[in-house]
Amino acid sequence: MALEKRLEENISALSKIGSDPTGGMTRLLYSDSWLEAQKFVEGRMKEIGLETSFDEIGNLFGRVEGTKYPSKTILSGSHIDTVVNGGTLDGQYGVIAAYLAVQQLLETHGQPLRSLEVISMAEEEGSRFPTVFWGSKNFVCEASKEQVATIEDSNGIKFVEEMHRQGFDFASEDKVRRDDIEAFVEIHIEQGNVLEMEKLQVGVVNNIAGQKRYTFQLKGEANHAGTTPMGYRHDAVYGFSKICSGVIDRALAEGDPLVVTFGKVEPKPNTVNVVPGEVLFTMDCRHTDAGALNKFAAEAEAFMKEVAKEHGLELEIDLWMDESPVPMDESIVAKVEQAAKNKNMKYKVMHSGAGHDSQVIAPHYPSAMIFVPSINGISHNPAEATNLEDLVAGVEILTEALYELAYKE
Amino acid sequence: MALEKRLEENISALSKIGSDPTGGMTRLLYSDSWLEAQKFVEGRMKEIGLETSFDEIGNLFGRVEGTKYPSKTILSGSHIDTVVNGGTLDGQYGVIAAYLAVQQLLETHGQPLRSLEVISMAEEEGSRFPTVFWGSKNFVCEASKEQVATIEDSNGIKFVEEMHRQGFDFASEDKVRRDDIEAFVEIHIEQGNVLEMEKLQVGVVNNIAGQKRYTFQLKGEANHAGTTPMGYRHDAVYGFSKICSGVIDRALAEGDPLVVTFGKVEPKPNTVNVVPGEVLFTMDCRHTDAGALNKFAAEAEAFMKEVAKEHGLELEIDLWMDESPVPMDESIVAKVEQAAKNKNMKYKVMHSGAGHDSQVIAPHYPSAMIFVPSINGISHNPAEATNLEDLVAGVEILTEALYELAYKE
Numbered sequence: 001m002a003l004e005k006r007l008e009e010n011i012s013a014l015s016k017i018g019s020d021p022t023g024g025m026t027r028l029l030y031s032d033s034w035l036e037a038q039k040f041v042e043g044r045m046k047e048i049g050l051e052t053s054f055d056e057i058g059n060l061f062g063r064v065e066g067t068k069y070p071s072k073t074i075l076s077g078s079h080i081d082t083v084v085n086g087g088t089l090d091g092q093y094g095v096i097a098a099y100l101a102v103q104q105l106l107e108t109h110g111q112p113l114r115s116l117e118v119i120s121m122a123e124e125e126g127s128r129f130p131t132v133f134w135g136s137k138n139f140v141c142e143a144s145k146e147q148v149a150t151i152e153d154s155n156g157i158k159f160v161e162e163m164h165r166q167g168f169d170f171a172s173e174d175k176v177r178r179d180d181i182e183a184f185v186e187i188h189i190e191q192g193n194v195l196e197m198e199k200l201q202v203g204v205v206n207n208i209a210g211q212k213r214y215t216f217q218l219k220g221e222a223n224h225a226g227t228t229p230m231g232y233r234h235d236a237v238y239g240f241s242k243i244c245s246g247v248i249d250r251a252l253a254e255g256d257p258l259v260v261t262f263g264k265v266e267p268k269p270n271t272v273n274v275v276p277g278e279v280l281f282t283m284d285c286r287h288t289d290a291g292a293l294n295k296f297a298a299e300a301e302a303f304m305k306e307v308a309k310e311h312g313l314e315l316e317i318d319l320w321m322d323e324s325p326v327p328m329d330e331s332i333v334a335k336v337e338q339a340a341k342n343k344n345m346k347y348k349v350m351h352s353g354a355g356h357d358s359q360v361i362a363p364h365y366p367s368a369m370i371f372v373p374s375i376n377g378i379s380h381n382p383a384e385a386t387n388l389e390d391l392v393a394g395v396e397i398l399t400e401a402l403y404e405l406a407y408k409e
Numbered sequence: 410m411a412l413e414k415r416l417e418e419n420i421s422a423l424s425k426i427g428s429d430p431t432g433g434m435t436r437l438l439y440s441d442s443w444l445e446a447q448k449f450v451e452g453r454m455k456e457i458g459l460e461t462s463f464d465e466i467g468n469l470f471g472r473v474e475g476t477k478y479p480s481k482t483i484l485s486g487s488h489i490d491t492v493v494n495g496g497t498l499d500g501q502y503g504v505i506a507a508y509l510a511v512q513q514l515l516e517t518h519g520q521p522l523r524s525l526e527v528i529s530m531a532e533e534e535g536s537r538f539p540t541v542f543w544g545s546k547n548f549v550c551e552a553s554k555e556q557v558a559t560i561e562d563s564n565g566i567k568f569v570e571e572m573h574r575q576g577f578d579f580a581s582e583d584k585v586r587r588d589d590i591e592a593f594v595e596i597h598i599e600q601g602n603v604l605e606m607e608k609l610q611v612g613v614v615n616n617i618a619g620q621k622r623y624t625f626q627l628k629g630e631a632n633h634a635g636t637t638p639m640g641y642r643h644d645a646v647y648g649f650s651k652i653c654s655g656v657i658d659r660a661l662a663e664g665d666p667l668v669v670t671f672g673k674v675e676p677k678p679n680t681v682n683v684v685p686g687e688v689l690f691t692m693d694c695r696h697t698d699a700g701a702l703n704k705f706a707a708e709a710e711a712f713m714k715e716v717a718k719e720h721g722l723e724l725e726i727d728l729w730m731d732e733s734p735v736p737m738d739e740s741i742v743a744k745v746e747q748a749a750k751n752k753n754m755k756y757k758v759m760h761s762g763a764g765h766d767s768q769v770i771a772p773h774y775p776s777a778m779i780f781v782p783s784i785n786g787i788s789h790n791p792a793e794a795t796n797l798e799d800l801v802a803g804v805e806i807l808t809e810a811l812y813e814l815a816y817k818e
Contacts, residue, residue, distance in 0.1 A: 192636025209635060213681055223786055225670035225693045226618060226762030227601025230661050237671050238657045244650035252639050261634035262646050263681045265674050265688075272622055272672045272691040279674075282681040284634045353635030377632055 003104065004392050010096045011391075014040055015088040024085040024382030028128035028153075030058070030162035037080050041095060041120045048103040050118065056171040057138045057163065058122040062099060064106065066115040066406065073180045074112075074406040075365070076101065076398065077119035078188055079135055079357055083127045087384025089189045093372075093391065095120045097187045101399040105407070112406035114182065124357050129159045136360035141177045145170050181365040183332050183405050186358045187398045188369060189386055193377030200346045201393045203371030206333045207288040207351040208359040209257060210325035212297050214283045215264075217316040218243075218308060222269060222277030237267050237276040239311040246307065247283070247300045257351050258287045258296060288325045288351040326359040329366035332405075336368045339400035345393060370398055412513065413801050419505045420800075423449055424497040433494040433791030437537035437562075439467070439571035446489050450504060450529045457512040459527065465580040466547045466572065467531040471508060473515065475523040475815065482589045483521075483815040484774070485510065485807065486528035487597055488544055488766055492536045496793025498598045502781075502800065504529045506596045510808040514816070521815035523591065533766050538568045545769035550586045554579050590774040592741050592814050595767045596807045597778060598795055602786030609755045610802045612780030615742045616697040616760040617768040618666060619734035621706050623692045624673075626725040627652075627717060631678060631686030646676050646685040648720040655716065656692070656709045666760050667696045667705060697734045697760040735768040738775035741814075745777045748809035754802060779807055 001009075017037045018027030027033050038060045042052045045062030052062045060080075066072060078094025098118040105112065121135030129151050137143040148159045163169065195203055220234030244262045251260040261284040267276040285300070287293035301317060308315035333349070340347040350371070352358075358369050372394040375385045410418075426446045427436030436442050447469050451461045454471030461471045469489075475481060487503025507527040514521065530544030538560050546552040557568045572578065604612050629643030653671045660669040670693040676685040694709070696702035710726060717724035742758070749756040759780070761767075767778050781803040784794045 190636060191633055193641055194638060197641055211635065224600055224763060225672060226620065226668065226695050227599060228786060229603060229665050230668055232602055232606055237653060237674060241650040241653035244646060245654050248647045256638050259635065259639055261684050263634060263683050263685060264679050265646060265676050267674050270673050273693050274672050275670050276672060284682050286635050354633060377637060
C-alpha cells in the first residue's frame with residue numbers, strides 16, 4: 001500500500017477511538033478510550049514486526065533491534081492523549097508517523113544497524129488531571145509521585161485510582177534513566193501559521209521557546225464617568241492600555257522569535273459609565289533564548305511599574321509560569337535538515353513557540369523535532385487539519401532522518 | 410429649631426421610608442414606599458403652610474402664593490425616587506432642602522412677592538422601569554404615553570398597572586405646559602470629587618454636559634500565543650490598547666470639561682495563551698459644548714478607524730446614546746452665584762457631568778443647579794454621604810437664592 005493510503009487509514013482508524021459526540025476527539029489519560037488507543041497502536045506495531053512493551057505508567061514502546069549496534073537506540077514518537085474536543089493530529093500524528101516510517105524502512109532496507117524504537121507517550125496535554133508531560137517525564141525518570149498523589153479530575157476521580165484501574169503504577173524509586181538512546185525525533189503539527197504563511201512543507205525545529213506567564217492586578221479608583229474630571233482619575237484601563245501598547249511596541253521592535261500576548265483583560269466594575277477601578281490582566285511572553293527572555297520580561301515589568309506610578313495605580317505582579325527555552329541537539333537538527341534537503345522539501349529551520357514532549361526529553365537525549373503545516377494555524381479544536389500531502393511529506397522526511405540515524409555508519 | 414437640626418431630622422425620617430435590608434435605600438417608582446415618601450413630604454409641606462397637590466402621574470407640589478405677582482412662580486425641588494441600594498441624599502436632599510428653604514423664608518420674611526413652589530418629582534433614576542426623567546418630563550409635557558405603554562419591571566409588573574394601582578394616570582393629551590414658572594433651582598449632591606478636591610462648599614452649576622455612549626466591536630484573529638509570530642497577528646487587545654491610550658491622551662490634551670471613559674472591555678476568548686481575536690468595548694464621552702463634543706467624538710472615531718486599519722482589524726461602531734449639553738440660564742446662575750457671595754461661601758461655577766431633572770426643565774424654564782460636595786465622590790451607593798455642615802450650607806445658599814428670586818422686586 002502506498003504511504004499516503006497507509007497514513008490516511010491509520011489516522012482514520014485511530015481517530016475513531018475517543019471520537020467525541022460533542023465534537024472532535026477527547027482521549028484523556030487513563031480513560032477507556034485512551035487504553036483502547038494504546039492497544040490499537042500496539043497491534044499496529046506488532047503487525048509491522050516490532051516488539052512491544054509498556055512501561056510502568058503506560059508509555060508504549062515498539063522496537064526493532066539493530067544488527068550492529070543493538071544497544072544504541074534511535075527513538076521517535078509523540079503522545080496519544082488529546083485535549084477535550086481536540087483534533088485528529090495533535091499527538092497521534094507523531095505516533096503514527098513514527099511507526100509508518102519504521103515500517104517503510106524495514107520494508108525497504110531491512111533491519112537497521114542501530115535499534116529503532118517508536119514511543120507512544122501516555123500523556124502530554126494536562127487536559128484531565130492538573131499535570132503535564134506525564135509520559136515523557138516518566139521516560140526520563142522525572143515523574144514525581146508526590147505531584148500526582150492526591151490530584152483528581154473535574155469529576156473528583158483520583159489520578160492514582162485511574163492509573164491502577166487501567167493496570168499501571170508508579171515506577172520504582174530506584175528506576176534508572178536509559179543510557180541507550182542516541183537520538184529522539186518527534187514529528188508534530190506546527191499549531192501555528194508560519195509554514196502556511198511562508199508556503200513551506202516542513203519545519204525543522206531547533207529550539208522550543210521558554211515561556212513566562214504572569215497575572216497582574218492594576219488598582220486605581222472607580223469613579224463616576226461623568227462627574228470625575230480626567231485630572232482627578234486613577235483609571236486602571238487607561239493604565240492597562242499604556243502598558244499593553246508599550247510592551248507590545250517594544251516586542252515588535254525587538255523582533256522574532258520574541259512573542260508577547262495580553263490574552264486576558266478583566267476590568268472592574270466593567271460598566272460603560274464608571275471609570276474602571278481595577279484591571280486584572282495576563283501576559284504570556286516567549287523566546288528561544290533564556291537571557292533575552294529574562295531581559296525582556298524584566299524590562300517589561302520595570303516599564304509597567306513606571307506606568308503604574310505615573311498614573312497613581314498600584315501594580316501586583318504574579319509570575320506563575322517560568323520555563324526555560326530548550327535547544328534541540330545541533331547534530332540531530334543537522335541530520336533532519338539534511339533529510340529535508342535529500343527529499344527536496346521546502347523547509348525552514350525554526351523554533352517551536354508551543355510546548356512539546358521533546359522539551360522534557362531533549363535535556364537528556366540528543367533530540368530534534370519536525371513540524372508539518374497547520375491549516376490556518378488551528379489546533380486544540382475539531383477544525384485542526386493539515387493537507388494530506390503535507391502529512392505524507394512529514395512522514396517521508398522523518399523516514400529519511402531515521403534512515404540517516406539508524407542505518408548509516 | 411435650628412436649620413441643622415431640622416435638616417438632620419427630615420433626612421433621617423424620610424430615609425426610613427424605603428430603607429433596604431440589603432443595604433441603603435430602594436424607593437422605586439410607584440412602589441408602596443415611594444407613595445409613602447410622597448405622602449410624608451406632603452405632610453411636611455402642609456405643616457409649613459404650603460398648599461399641596463399631585464399632578465396626573467404623581468409629581469407632588471407644595472405652593473405658597475405670591476402677594477404681588479402670584480402668577481409668577483419660583484420653583485425648587487428634585488426627585489423622590491432612588492436607585493436600588495442607593496444613598497440617602499441623591500434626589501431627596503433636593504426636595505427636603507427646597508421645603509426647608511421655603512420654611513426659613515416664610516418664618517423670616519413672611520409671604521413672598523412671587524409665588525414659591527416646591528416640587529417632589531416622581532422619578533428620575535430609571536431604576537425600576539426602562540424610562541428616565543418620568544417626573545420632569547410630565548411636568549414639561551414631554552412624557553410619552555407610547556414609550557411606557559408596554560414596559561415592565563424586572564418582575565414583569567407593568568408600568569401602567571403600577572401607576573394605576575397607586576392612583577395615578579397619564580396626563581390628558583391636550584395638557585398645556587405651565588406658563589407661570591419664572592425660575593427653577595435644583596439642589597443636588599455633586600456625585601463627583603471636584604468640590605472635595607478643591608476644598609469648596611458649593612458648586613454653582615451653569616451647564617449639564619452632553620454625552621455620547623458607544624459600543625465598539627474590534628475584530629481580528631484569535632491565534633496561538635506561542636506559535637504565532639508578532640508580525641502574523643491581528644491582535645484585537647493590542648488594537649484596543651492603542652485606541653484607548655490614544656483617545657485618552659487626546660482628551661487630556663484637550664482638557665476640562667471633556668471626559669472620556671472606556672468603562673467596559675471584553676476580549677474573546679479572554680485566555681492567557683490565546684491572541685485575542687475580538688474585543689467589545691465602550692466609550693462614554695461628555696462635554697458641556699455640543700460642538701466640542703461632536704468634534705472630539707468624530708476625531709476619536711476617525712482615529713479608531715485608522716488604528717483598526719493599521720492593525721488589520723475590523724471596527725464596528727454603535728453610538729446608542731447621544732444627548733446634547735443643556736446650558737443653565739445665565740441670569741439664574743448669576744443670582745445663585747450672588748447668593749453664594751452674600752453668604753461668604755467658598756464656591757465655584759461648574760458644570761454637571763451627570764444627568765439631572767434640570768436638563769429636562771431648563772429648555773423650557775430659566776434654571777440653575779446648586780451642588781454640595783460628595784465625600785469621595787461616591788453616590789448610588791449606601792456609602793453616599795456629605796458632611797452635615799455642607800448640607801446646611803447648601804440649604805442656606807438655596808434659601809438666599811430663592812429670597813433673591815421670590816422676594817426682591
